[in-house]
Amino acid sequence: xxxxxxxxxxxxxxxxxxxxxxxxxxGFEETTMREIAQEAGVALGSAYYYFESKExxxxxxxxxxxxxxxxxxxxxxxxxxxLPGRIRAVVDVKFRYFAPNRKFLGALFGHAADPEHPLxxxxxxxxxTRETDIGHFDAxxxxxxxxxxxxxxxxxxxxxWMYQMGLILFWIYDRSPSQKRTxxxxxxxxxxxxxxxxxxxxxxxxxxxxxxxxLLDAVYSG
Amino acid sequence: xxxxxxxxxxxxxxxxxxxxxxxxxxGFEETTMREIAQEAGVALGSAYYYFESKExxxxxxxxxxxxxxxxxxxxxxxxxxxLPGRIRAVVDVKFRYFAPNRKFLGALFGHAADPEHPLxxxxxxxxxTRETDIGHFDAxxxxxxxxxxxxxxxxxxxxxWMYQMGLILFWIYDRSPSQKRTxxxxxxxxxxxxxxxxxxxxxxxxxxxxxxxxLLDAVYSG
Numbered sequence: 001x002x003x004x005x006x007x008x009x010x011x012x013x014x015x016x017x018x019x020x021x022x023x024x025x026x027g028f029e030e031t032t033m034r035e036i037a038q039e040a041g042v043a044l045g046s047a048y049y050y051f052e053s054k055e056x057x058x059x060x061x062x063x064x065x066x067x068x069x070x071x072x073x074x075x076x077x078x079x080x081x082x083l084p085g086r087i088r089a090v091v092d093v094k095f096r097y098f099a100p101n102r103k104f105l106g107a108l109f110g111h112a113a114d115p116e117h118p119l120x121x122x123x124x125x126x127x128x129t130r131e132t133d134i135g136h137f138d139a140x141x142x143x144x145x146x147x148x149x150x151x152x153x154x155x156x157x158x159x160x161w162m163y164q165m166g167l168i169l170f171w172i173y174d175r176s177p178s179q180k181r182t183x184x185x186x187x188x189x190x191x192x193x194x195x196x197x198x199x200x201x202x203x204x205x206x207x208x209x210x211x212x213x214x215l216l217d218a219v220y221s222g
Numbered sequence: 223x224x225x226x227x228x229x230x231x232x233x234x235x236x237x238x239x240x241x242x243x244x245x246x247x248x249g250f251e252e253t254t255m256r257e258i259a260q261e262a263g264v265a266l267g268s269a270y271y272y273f274e275s276k277e278x279x280x281x282x283x284x285x286x287x288x289x290x291x292x293x294x295x296x297x298x299x300x301x302x303x304x305l306p307g308r309i310r311a312v313v314d315v316k317f318r319y320f321a322p323n324r325k326f327l328g329a330l331f332g333h334a335a336d337p338e339h340p341l342x343x344x345x346x347x348x349x350x351t352r353e354t355d356i357g358h359f360d361a362x363x364x365x366x367x368x369x370x371x372x373x374x375x376x377x378x379x380x381x382x383w384m385y386q387m388g389l390i391l392f393w394i395y396d397r398s399p400s401q402k403r404t405x406x407x408x409x410x411x412x413x414x415x416x417x418x419x420x421x422x423x424x425x426x427x428x429x430x431x432x433x434x435x436x437l438l439d440a441v442y443s444g
Contacts, residue, residue, distance in 0.1 A: 106336075113335075175338070185440065189437050192433040199426070202426070207417065208414065208417055208418065212414060215410040218406045218407065218409075218410045219407060
């Protein structure tokens, strides 16, 4: 955001790191900008200069995460050729990256389903990171060798992204040791998703394909 | 809960009505037990005698809603013979009943996805009303004349209930006039759901059926 030299880049990074540490350990609602500034060793005014609110800090974390995971996903996709492996690669990078922040993401989840809340993954404000992320599923589908019916092509990456959001939601509230149950959910649901994609082009399922496209057009027209 | 005469039944009902009015107009978090007692015209101790917390009031509202809608659904199912009509009947009763409380339900939604929160529709505490509600979808499927594959039979009512929860989630955040977009979503998704149920028994889809059952067994085993 700020065009700035290395010094101010460093200060900005330090504030963001301090904020995330406090959000993780003390909770998002419970943490104040004053405490963040103190933890980062900067004046309160300086913290506000870089981030106008706690929400702006979360948004910066989202962007940072999007940049970091993008690199990791490009690398992971390079190594996988089959569709299940490629989808799993995208999802695994996300789970590994966000693991230290699972509880913090859970605390934010109260807003997640409301597309008008800026921090929601469905909001206008998070559109850019969302579209990048949907693009990863597009990349996972391409070069997988799986034929996608023409009418589903523009929609399938977004559907896979929704599938991923469902997995993340399950994971946020998964209290099993090391979130073992989320692992099982992925193991069981991914072959199903891949199989559905593979049979989607069968002539028998043409009416179903049409209904899905109609449904998505209606949902996204608003 | 309380075995009580008509007088105390009346007082309990008055407190519940007052609470719901305040939750709707001022918000759940913002309302105190003191204000509820005042609005109901009872002493604070009396309010606490009937309901130990605001959460207990919400739980009582859930139970009341479950009782009321159960009667309406039984009646509505009696009048519909085809599967789409029968599923729609169950869903429509719910939307009509909850319409005045849409925003209040939205405010509660912060907890909804966490199965360990007592007010979540997925919690242990709401199991009874949830099972009753799943039973409505079982009733909708029976006598519809649609053949359900044996292995899906025990799971399908719960899947339809999940579908309904998805619709309700969409509706809570639907800002279109009179929630017109939710209406479109139901119009477009219901034929898809019904068609998927109808083709589910095709031999071609046997592997898919097996994967779905495996997935559900894994998810509900925990």
